[in-house]
Amino acid sequence: xxxxxxxxxxxxxxxxxxxxxxxxxxxxxxxxxxxxxxxxxxxxxxxxxxxxxxxxxxxxxxxxxxxxxxxxxxxxxxxxxxxxxxxxxxxxxxxxxxxxxxxxxxxxxxxxxxxxxxxxxxxxxxxxxxxxxxxxxxxxxxxxxxxxxxxxxxxxxxxxxxxxxxxxxxxxxxxxxxxxxxxxxxxxxxxxxxxxxxxxxxxxxxxxxxxxxxxxxxxxxxxxxxxxxxxxxx
Numbered sequence: 403x404x405x406x407x408x409x410x411x412x413x414x415x416x417x418x419x420x421x422x423x424x425x426x427x428x429x430x431x432x433x434x435x436x437x438x439x440x441x442x443x444x445x446x447x448x449x450x451x452x453x454x455x456x457x458x459x460x461x462x463x464x465x466x467x468x469x470x471x472x473x474x475x476x477x478x479x480x481x482x483x484x485x486x487x488x489x490x491x492x493x494x495x496x497x498x499x500x501x502x503x504x505x506x507x508x509x510x511x512x513x514x515x516x517x518x519x520x521x522x523x524x525x526x527x528x529x530x531x532x533x534x535x536x537x538x539x540x541x542x543x544x545x546x547x548x549x550x551x552x553x554x555x556x557x558x559x560x561x562x563x564x565x566x567x568x569x570x571x572x573x574x575x576x577x578x579x580x581x582x583x584x585x586x587x588x589x590x591x592x593x594x595x596x597x598x599x600x601x602x603x604x605x606x607x608x609x610x611x612x613x614x615x616x617x618x619x620x621x622x623x624x625x626x627x628x629x630x631x632x633x634x635x636x
Contacts, residue, residue, distance in 0.1 A: 407447045410435050412479070412503045420485055420508070422526060423573060423599075424580035425498040433503055435476065441469035479503045482518050484511040484525070486552070489544045492632040493534065495525040497577060509548055516559055519570035526603075527610040530555060532624045535631065543631070558613050569609055572602045 403411075414433040419426045434450055444451050454467045461467045480501055486509045487494035495511075497519055504510065513521065524530060531545075538551035560566055576599050583595040611621050 403449050404447070407450050410440055410447065410450070412476075413501055414503050414505075415485075416504075417487065417507070420487070420494075420496045420498075420502075420504070421580065422492075422494050423497060423522060423576045424584075425485065425496040425500075425502065426581075426584060427498075427500045427502075435473065435503060436469050437473035437476075438465075438469065441465055444468045478510045478512060482512075484518060484522050485509070486511060486525070486547050488548055489541060489546055491544055492628075493526045493531050493545070493547070495522050497522040497573065509552065511552070516557075517566050517570050519573040520566045521557075523569040523573040523606045524557060524610060525555075526606070528607050528624050528628045529610045529614055529616070531632070532627055535627060560613060565609070565613070569606055572606050572609075576602045 412433050412435045413427075413429040414431040415425065415429050416431070419429060434454070436444075436450075436454075440447065451468065454461070458467045463470060482497075482499045483502070485496045485498060485502065485504060487496075488507060488509055511521075533555060534545050534547065534551060537554070539546040539548070579595050579598050579602070583592065583599070586592045586595060611624075616624075
């Protein structure tokens with residue numbers, strides 16, 4: 403393949419790699435990211451053109467066979483970002499800082515004015531789950547996390563930088579532990595690292611409770627809803 407062709411072949415990720423907090427960069431699939439510029443200059447990519455020509459009868463895109471139906475700006479898939487699973491029982495926000503192309507099963511978040519790891523911790527918290535459960539959109543027993551509910555979430559950005567750093571560090575710990583867990587084979591090791599992750603998640607939840615100035619009764623109600631709808635499902 404030519405260098406031009408290699409540049410438009412991008413790593414493609416699914417729920418197999420993108421988990422709560424942690425995303426593995428060991429992708430199984432690749433995608434030909436053919437936007438309008440590629441489509442208009444397809445002869446610049448002879449090998450890819452030849453490959454796509456074989457599938458003319460079955461490609462259903464409006465821009466078939468050389469263009470994606472709704473190609474997004476590639477900057478959404480590059481660099482630091484949060485990837486949210488749109489339909490999920492519990493919040494499933496993944497922090498990634500590598501090239502990561504996804505389908506419409508996911509929603510990509512790229513804020514510019516807040517620490518991304520802090521935001522990942524906040525969005526995955528029980529407090530935000532509680533809000534999404536009662537105020538967000540749902541489809542059956544699943545949350546439907548797309549643009550509208552995301553924009554309505556009452557996010558808190560602490561004025562004290564140390565709090566942001568504290569939560570971001572816990573998120574970083576979860577990511578590192580998850581990476582280690584990914585390579586574990588022995589049941590006792592798996593159990594050990596899973597408990598470490600739960601411990602860090604609990605620390606995040608306790609700090610988020612403080613940020614929202616919630617009473618003990620509020621916390622008990624949130625824990626109850628979480629226990630009845632998330633823990634039981636597992």
